Amino acid sequence: xxxxxxxxxKKAWQGGESPFRMSYGKIFMWFFLVSDALTFSxxxxxxxxxxxxxxxxxxxxxxxxxxxxxxxxxxxxxxxGLMTFILIMSSVTMVLAVEAGHRNYKKGVVLWLFLTIIGxxxxxxxxxxxxxxxxxxxxxxxxxKVWDIDQGKYVEKTIFGANMIVNEYGVPxxxxxxxxxxxxxxxxxxxGVVINxxxxxxxxxxxxxxxxxxxxxxxxxxxxxxxxxxxxxxFTFFYLL
Amino acid sequence: MEFNDNYPVYxxxxxxxxxxxxxxxxxxxxxxxxxxxxxxxxxFVGFNATKWGxxxxxxxxxxxxxxxxxxxxxxxxxxxxxxxxTQFFRYTILAPYSLFIAYLIFxxxxxxxxxxxxxNNTNLEFGYKQQQVDKRTAHGQPIPESLSHIKxxxxxxxxxxxxxxxxxxxxxxxE
Numbered sequence: 001x002x003x004x005x006x007x008x009x010k011k012a013w014q015g016g017e018s019p020f021r022m023s024y025g026k027i028f029m030w031f032f033l034v035s036d037a038l039t040f041s042x043x044x045x046x047x048x049x050x051x052x053x054x055x056x057x058x059x060x061x062x063x064x065x066x067x068x069x070x071x072x073x074x075x076x077x078x079x080x081g082l083m084t085f086i087l088i089m090s091s092v093t094m095v096l097a098v099e100a101g102h103r104n105y106k107k108g109v110v111l112w113l114f115l116t117i118i119g120x121x122x123x124x125x126x127x128x129x130x131x132x133x134x135x136x137x138x139x140x141x142x143x144x145k146v147w148d149i150d151q152g153k154y155v156e157k158t159i160f161g162a163n164m165i166v167n168e169y170g171v172p173x174x175x176x177x178x179x180x181x182x183x184x185x186x187x188x189x190x191x192g193v194v195i196n197x198x199x200x201x202x203x204x205x206x207x208x209x210x211x212x213x214x215x216x217x218x219x220x221x222x223x224x225x226x227x228x229x230x231x232x233x234x235f236t237f238f239y240l241l
Numbered sequence: 242m243e244f245n246d247n248y249p250v251y252x253x254x255x256x257x258x259x260x261x262x263x264x265x266x267x268x269x270x271x272x273x274x275x276x277x278x279x280x281x282x283x284x285f286v287g288f289n290a291t292k293w294g295x296x297x298x299x300x301x302x303x304x305x306x307x308x309x310x311x312x313x314x315x316x317x318x319x320x321x322x323x324x325x326x327t328q329f330f331r332y333t334i335l336a337p338y339s340l341f342i343a344y345l346i347f348x349x350x351x352x353x354x355x356x357x358x359x360x361n362n363t364n365l366e367f368g369y370k371q372q373q374v375d376k377r378t379a380h381g382q383p384i385p386e387s388l389s390h391i392k393x394x395x396x397x398x399x400x401x402x403x404x405x406x407x408x409x410x411x412x413x414x415x416e
Contacts, residue, residue: 020330023251092273236309
């Protein structure tokens with residue numbers, strides 16, 4: 001491949017050049033992503049542990065996320081499949097923006113980065129819709145035991161939707177983990193969109209054209225792909241398994 | 242060693258021309274279609290899992306985790322260009338991460354349900370029952386019918402009811 005960098009590995013650590021053959025900014029973006037990946041792994045491992053412990057009463061995602069906008073039907077997994085498609089699609093537009101940057105082709109970068117921002121906004125919006133539906137719950141609700149402060153004991157009540165204390169669909173831990181992990185991921189997507197917008201403005205005003213290279217696109221691209229990567233795991237562990 | 246002032250410009254090292262760009266784009270789109278195909282396959286299986294009686298089974302777990310890692314590899318290696326970096330850098334990123342995650346999963350599987358009694362480590366509820374039995378044995382209290390099948394842990398000595406009460410009384414007097 002054109003990118004392959006050839007150099008003498010024996011001389012790599014003798015100074016005068018980076019043994020990684022990479023710029024400072026990119027190396028540290030990678031290091032940041034490794035630490036962030038460890039955070040998400042810790043969260044997902046905790047989720048897996050609690051889920052295993054409550055495997056008997058844990059809600060099945062297929063029975064929770066069954067809605068699709070504008071369609072009144074029971075379609076499990078379709079909406080989250082669409083969200084995954086949007087994120088993978090925005091990931092490929094991002095990598096095409098990076099590729100256009102490698103050719104110093106400003107118009108290409110503008111087009112693909114713009115589409116990436118649109119994809120990111122669509123994803124954040126979809127997640128908001130998913131949260132809203134999860135919080136609102138079904139019209140029938142479900143009977144759950146909840147703590148009554150006045151009576152000082154657990155009483156059966158009809159619960160609609162989920163929050164941090166009660167959950168219509170099953171144990172409250174499911175909602176807690178769902179809100180925390182998808183919320184943390186959604187916050188990453190949101191910050192990714194903000195960073196993309198900043199870089200997009202920089203591209204438009206010609207900052208990188210003057211600089212002679214579009215490496216900044218590559219750096220924000222790394223972050224954006226990382227967000228997609230996390231979603232791949234969240235998708236598997238929350239919705240499929 | 243002589244001082245090297247000609248530090249390479251790494252920022253422009255990965256630039257390429259129109260000809261290479263076409264090849265790279267083709268590769269990127271191919272990876273995209275593979276990722277999309279895997280996602281659709283996963284959704285198809287997830288959609289029919291209940292119908293096919295696979296829910297909660299080992300096959301489903303292995304299937305989904307395998308394809309998840311395949312997708313992650315596609316994203317990290319091709320979209321994030323890790324495959325194009327130097328060998329040093331690939332291992333600097335992947336080795337510590339894999340090590341930590343392997344250790345985290347191992348420790349959660351092995352120690353996650355630790356109760357202090359090696360023979361009962363697989364079940365949290367059982368560990369709690371074991372604690373109750375040990376406590377009651379140590380204080381010479383009767384053990385209820387529902388817990389009678391659980392033996393006290395080795396090292397827990399049974400005291401007579403009176404003796405235990407006497408010891409407690411003694412402590413109170415000393416205070």
